[in-house]
Amino acid sequence: MRQARRVWIAALLASCAPLAAQNLFVNSDLDSSLVSWTMGCGTQMAWASADEAGCPGSGSVHVTGGPCQGQQGAGAGQCIAAGALTAVSAAGRVRATSGLHVVVFQYFFTPDCSGTMASQQVVPAGAASGNWTLVSAENVAIPGGTGSILVGFGAASNAIVEADVDAGYVGVRSRIFREDFEGDLGGSSAACRWSAVVP
Ligand SMILES: [Ca+2]
Numbered sequence: 001m002r003q004a005r006r007v008w009i010a011a012l013l014a015s016c017a018p019l020a021a022q023n024l025f026v027n028s029d030l031d032s033s034l035v036s037w038t039m040g041c042g043t044q045m046a047w048a049s050a051d052e053a054g055c056p057g058s059g060s061v062h063v064t065g066g067p068c069q070g071q072q073g074a075g076a077g078q079c080i081a082a083g084a085l086t087a088v089s090a091a092g093r094v095r096a097t098s099g100l101h102v103v104v105f106q107y108f109f110t111p112d113c114s115g116t117m118a119s120q121q122v123v124p125a126g127a128a129s130g131n132w133t134l135v136s137a138e139n140v141a142i143p144g145g146t147g148s149i150l151v152g153f154g155a156a157s158n159a160i161v162e163a164d165v166d167a168g169y170v171g172v173r174s175r176i177f178r179e180d181f182e183g184d185l186g187g188s189s190a191a192c193r194w195s196a197v198v199p
Pocket of ligand 1: 051
């Protein structure tokens with residue numbers, strides 16, 4: 001009996017550990033607000049009811065870009081603490097009618113993306129088509145000394161550009177898309193939410 005109880009406690013402790021594929025974004029699907037989301041410099045953002053998968057219970061963020069430090073772009077993302085992370089993968093859905101889809105990583109020494117940006121990495125993710133498009137960047141190395149990372153999705157262009165962003169993910173594992181296999185693993189709301197299930 002005592003041994004069985006120990007095993008049960010061990011199982012409980014294991015279930016409290018962070019999931020290997022845990023999404024470090026909060027409010028990643030933008031169901032009803034912009035909580036936890038922020039934007040790049042020069043950008044304006046607003047919550048929109050248009051969901052990337054057409055789900056009535058979820059929306060997205062619409063961003064309008066402007067000039068910023070000699071560049072043009074429109075994007076939105078979230079700040080995550082770097083902690084002991086050495087590399088991350090990120091993915092999201094972007095819809096823009098012009099420019100180039102991008103995944104952007106901005107690195108800060110501070111723990112909350114404040115202060116001067118130390119460096120950034122812009123990963124091109126194909127030309128905008130006017131349709132919701134999966135954008136991703138896999139296993140991106142984090143520079144040493146990084147305290148926090150602003151991970152964003154959007155569009156870069158030589159002119160004013162607008163974009164819609166939805167379904168953001170960043171984590172130590174590659175993205176897990178609900179369309180891929182969430183239903184097979186017993187997940188619910190498969191068409192509208194990121195998976196929290198680890199394969
Ligand atoms: Ca959404």
